[in-house]
Amino acid sequence: MNPLVEDIEGAADSVLGRFQRPGMPGMSVGILQGDTVLLRKGYGLADIGNHRPNAPEVPMRIASLSKQFTVALAMMLEAEGQLSIDDPVRRYIPALPDYGVPVTLRDLMSNQSGVRDFLELRLLSGGNFSDPASDEESQALICSTAELNFEPGTRFAYSNTGFKLLTQVVEALEQDRLENILRRRILKPLGMAQTSLARSDTPWLAERAVPYVVTDGIPVQGRWSIPLEGAGGMISTVDDLLKWARYVADPASPHAGLFAKMTQARPYRDNTPSLYGLGFTVMPYRGLNSFGHHGQLPGVFAEIAWFPDIDTTLVLLANTTEINPFLLGRQLADALFPEALAPRLPAPDPLPGYYYSREESRVLGVNASAELESTMTRTPLERHRPDGFRPYWPMLHLQLAPAGDALAGTDGPQPVEFVRLPAFHPADLHPYTGTFYQPALKSVWRISLENQQLLLTLSGPLGSSRFHLTPLTEEVLIAAPAINPDGDYRPTVRLFMENGRRRLLLTTDRTSRLFADEMPVTSHR
Numbered sequence: 001m002n003p004l005v006e007d008i009e010g011a012a013d014s015v016l017g018r019f020q021r022p023g024m025p026g027m028s029v030g031i032l033q034g035d036t037v038l039l040r041k042g043y044g045l046a047d048i049g050n051h052r053p054n055a056p057e058v059p060m061r062i063a064s065l066s067k068q069f070t071v072a073l074a075m076m077l078e079a080e081g082q083l084s085i086d087d088p089v090r091r092y093i094p095a096l097p098d099y100g101v102p103v104t105l106r107d108l109m110s111n112q113s114g115v116r117d118f119l120e121l122r123l124l125s126g127g128n129f130s131d132p133a134s135d136e137e138s139q140a141l142i143c144s145t146a147e148l149n150f151e152p153g154t155r156f157a158y159s160n161t162g163f164k165l166l167t168q169v170v171e172a173l174e175q176d177r178l179e180n181i182l183r184r185r186i187l188k189p190l191g192m193a194q195t196s197l198a199r200s201d202t203p204w205l206a207e208r209a210v211p212y213v214v215t216d217g218i219p220v221q222g223r224w225s226i227p228l229e230g231a232g233g234m235i236s237t238v239d240d241l242l243k244w245a246r247y248v249a250d251p252a253s254p255h256a257g258l259f260a261k262m263t264q265a266r267p268y269r270d271n272t273p274s275l276y277g278l279g280f281t282v283m284p285y286r287g288l289n290s291f292g293h294h295g296q297l298p299g300v301f302a303e304i305a306w307f308p309d310i311d312t313t314l315v316l317l318a319n320t321t322e323i324n325p326f327l328l329g330r331q332l333a334d335a336l337f338p339e340a341l342a343p344r345l346p347a348p349d350p351l352p353g354y355y356y357s358r359e360e361s362r363v364l365g366v367n368a369s370a371e372l373e374s375t376m377t378r379t380p381l382e383r384h385r386p387d388g389f390r391p392y393w394p395m396l397h398l399q400l401a402p403a404g405d406a407l408a409g410t411d412g413p414q415p416v417e418f419v420r421l422p423a424f425h426p427a428d429l430h431p432y433t434g435t436f437y438q439p440a441l442k443s444v445w446r447i448s449l450e451n452q453q454l455l456l457t458l459s460g461p462l463g464s465s466r467f468h469l470t471p472l473t474e475e476v477l478i479a480a481p482a483i484n485p486d487g488d489y490r491p492t493v494r495l496f497m498e499n500g501r502r503r504l505l506l507t508t509d510r511t512s513r514l515f516a517d518e519m520p521v522t523s524h525r
Helices: 008-019 063-079 105-109 118-124 135-142 160-174 178-190 238-249 256-262 325-336
Strands: 027-033 036-043 045-047 212-215 218-221 234-236 291-297 300-307 312-318 353-357 362-366 371-373 378-385 388-391 398-402 406-411 414-420 434-438 443-450 453-460 463-471 476-481 492-498 501-507 514-518
Touching: 008 027, 008 036, 008 325, 027 238, 036 238, 063 105, 063 160, 063 178, 063 234, 063 256, 063 291, 063 300, 105 160, 118 135, 118 160, 118 453, 135 160, 160 178, 178 238, 234 238, 238 300, 238 312, 291 325, 300 325, 312 325, 362 476, 398 414, 434 501, 443 501
Parallel strands: none
Antiparallel strands: 027 036, 027 312, 212 218, 291 300, 300 312, 353 362, 353 414, 362 371, 371 378, 378 388, 388 398, 398 406, 406 414, 434 443, 434 514, 443 453, 453 463, 463 476, 476 492, 492 501, 501 514
16 A cells, blocks of 8 residues: 555645745755656745746755765775775875874764864854865864864764765775766766766856845845865755665665665664764654755755655755755655654653753753754754653754753763753853963954953954853853854853863864863963
């Protein structure tokens, strides 16, 4: 019995029809079951200025969906005996810092490496995502620190650095550029003629959808300047990704064994299960196995989700920031095959507020809509078992449950406790001010007070950026961009004394243990 509803287009329209609006961007969708394309449809405009509609044949950036292609290329090289994914990455890139422990290609592919994300290091150096950037700058950021976030295999932290390094390994072994390797090994054999690697937006591909950042209902073209290569640099269409989707799911394909390895969640070193395989998220949904990936850039959201139990794949490409692509894909699943899904458990209802983990020096927020707010993500909480819940977002591996006035559970394999913070209104903000130096990034982090507002200014070789700071305790603050060109970004800041000196610790979903020491007053007058 086919688990899908009879009216496929009607079900899709019930979820996606809100993007069919005059003068606004939208998205395109593709639905595949077995070898049959059940629906391919566009909503909204690909180019507002030229009134060009979205359609499944319109190219868009696919952002981090690129990662699965890069991993597939590396796995092909392993199958041919050119590498082992358990090789240390410094065997192929000796210019990398010595991290003190081996970091393998498998660690990179599974986001268990602990290597810091170079895009986030750019933000923490005062840079942004829209000014001109060079590959040399990115490489310098990658090599700026020999310290890892954690020992490989013990935690999960999403890192674009891993896939940028994987690009370099593939290019070195193939003695060719990644765009040529992709074309030769994957795109041409599969007939993916509208798919390519675009290291920059110059020259602009005329038939591409224009990316739009929509704020308060006003669309503005999104800007991105940083070469991403195999971490997120590809352009494709819904039609081409449907070809890729079928190839990945085909048990008779020449690379079926390779994809079977990629789509298995990689356990942590202590055998605790994770939610990420090799270039794929692996997160079941309402009783169905599922794997895939999402992608996000300014003005671009993308999602591809396989549901192998019912041999069905969903592809979503959007040129607007108004959606959460991962959640939209699951809402589409609810409408398309409701009879195949297990009943939902009751929604969680944790107390709203800020929660702080001293062990992780990290703040999480819970808002009145029972959404979890972390550094770069705002996502609903899902009760995935009777006694606990998790953020429904595959890049956060938290599993939590109420424990008195706290949320306790695990982050990957590590036990965590986030204690709810009481309201805090300090009478004097001056004790928070100071100037600190971060040596790896060659950056000055300054906390100042202007018109009774604390400001954090990050200044480094790549520029300067400013954040508003809100004190949550005498030593913990939450930051939010004063000007917000690069998304909603909320690092945790902790000020504390250690060995007679004051230190600033900045923590995010992707960076931990990044310290700056206070500079003598004479050094920053």
